[in-house]
Structures are given as structure tokens and as C-alpha cells.
Amino acid sequence: MSEILKREAAARAVELVQPGMRVGLGTGSTARHFVELLGERVRGGLDVVGVPTSEATRVQAEAEGIPLTTLDETPQLDLTVDGADEFDDRLRLIKGGGGALLREKIVAAASTRMVVIADASKRVAGLGRFPLPVEVVRFGLAASWVAVEKIANRFGSQGPVTLRRKGDEPFVTDSGHHILDIAFGAIAEPETLAEALSTVPGVVEHGLFIGLCSAAFLATDEGVVVVEPAAG
Numbered sequence: 001m002s003e004i005l006k007r008e009a010a011a012r013a014v015e016l017v018q019p020g021m022r023v024g025l026g027t028g029s030t031a032r033h034f035v036e037l038l039g040e041r042v043r044g045g046l047d048v049v050g051v052p053t054s055e056a057t058r059v060q061a062e063a064e065g066i067p068l069t070t071l072d073e074t075p076q077l078d079l080t081v082d083g084a085d086e087f088d089d090r091l092r093l094i095k096g097g098g099g100a101l102l103r104e105k106i107v108a109a110a111s112t113r114m115v116v117i118a119d120a121s122k123r124v125a126g127l128g129r130f131p132l133p134v135e136v137v138r139f140g141l142a143a144s145w146v147a148v149e150k151i152a153n154r155f156g157s158q159g160p161v162t163l164r165r166k167g168d169e170p171f172v173t174d175s176g177h178h179i180l181d182i183a184f185g186a187i188a189e190p191e192t193l194a195e196a197l198s199t200v201p202g203v204v205e206h207g208l209f210i211g212l213c214s215a216a217f218l219a220t221d222e223g224v225v226v227v228e229p230a231a232g
């Protein structure tokens, strides 16, 4: 059922793509539907270029026949479509459940418009139920971990900060970093928290996406609802 809803949201987002657009291609199971549907349109003659937000998406997009470019060749994009782990009414997001947050944020920030596609389970009254991913360089991991823990405690985290693993080994991102997941439970002040995390030298990026998303296409049992950011 959930895959059907994800595909419906992706189908609405793919309608936004116009000929000649430069498109950021998100990562995850929902974005995967978007890339598939965009591939269909490309094979039908649509002229676009894409910038993938992960190696997994790059492999999928190549298989779909979507022409790809890089942000070095094409530093400004028209539209990025990506999934999210959580979003609130102001369209503040938590991303990085799939480990691609760094490239996802760089690509979203380079885009005139970022649209999130999701099923209704991703909409929350307040961020923080989903553990907040924080990408850290490998050098000095233990020191960065302590620093992130201090910030997590200061901001009222209800759970631990854990090193993400893949099997027995620490998870390694496409850019060669590790991820710490903070089990906040609830995040009272996302903006201030985002600023605090960015002050830790070993933190490359965190999964709070604030002021980047302009609309969410939310698939519900009653159809796809377009959520615009509430003032606040």
C-alpha cells in the first residue's frame, strides 16, 4: 500500500518537470519512484539533465537513461525532488535516514525549488521522533561524538547518540564519512539546534533541512495533498 502512495506522490512531482530543466534527483524508496517515472518521460523524448544525490541514485538514473551532469558543470538547478524522514507544517525536514544527507542538502541548496514527496506517515506535528542524522568526518570520531552528545543533552535529547552501523562496521557515506544518529524524541528549537551542530568542527552536515523545501506532495488515502510552508 505504502509503495502505491509513494508512487502517487512521485507521479505528481514528475509533472513539475519541464523540457530543458536541470533536476536534482533525490535518494530513498520514494525518490526511487520519481527517478523511475522521470526515466519513462525521458525515454518518451523529454529533454532534461539530472544531478543525483547519491551513488545509488546515480546508478538507477543511468539505468533509466536519464542524462546526468554534476554540480561542477551545472551549479544551479531548477528543481529537486526528494523524500524526507519527517517534515512539519513549516516544511522543516529531517533527512538522512538513507545516509545521503550531505549531497542531498548541497543539491537542494543549489536548486531554485525543492519539493518533498512522501506518504502521510512522514508528516509530524513536531520534529524529532525520527533520530536526527549527523554526518561526521572519520578523523577524531570519538571527539566529535562527545561534542555532539553535549549538544544533544543541552537540547533535551531523550535518547542516546549512536554511531550508525552497516552490519558489524560503521556505516560509511558516499563521501567517506560516518553518521551519528541522535534519538531526540522531540526537537523544540530546530533552528538553534542546527546552528549549534554546525559549530562542531568534525560535523560535516546534519539532517535538519530548514528553509530549503518549498512544497511537500503528500500521498494520502484521499489522494495527493500539496502542503505549502505555514508561516512561523
Ligand code: 5RP
Pocket (backbone or CB within 6 Å): 026, 027, 028, 029, 030, 031, 082, 083, 084, 085, 094, 095, 096, 097, 098, 099, 100, 101, 104
Ligand atoms: C536519504 C533520505 C531519504 O530521502 C529519506 O530517508 C526518505 O526515504 P524513504 O523515501 O525511503 O522513506 O533522506 O538520505
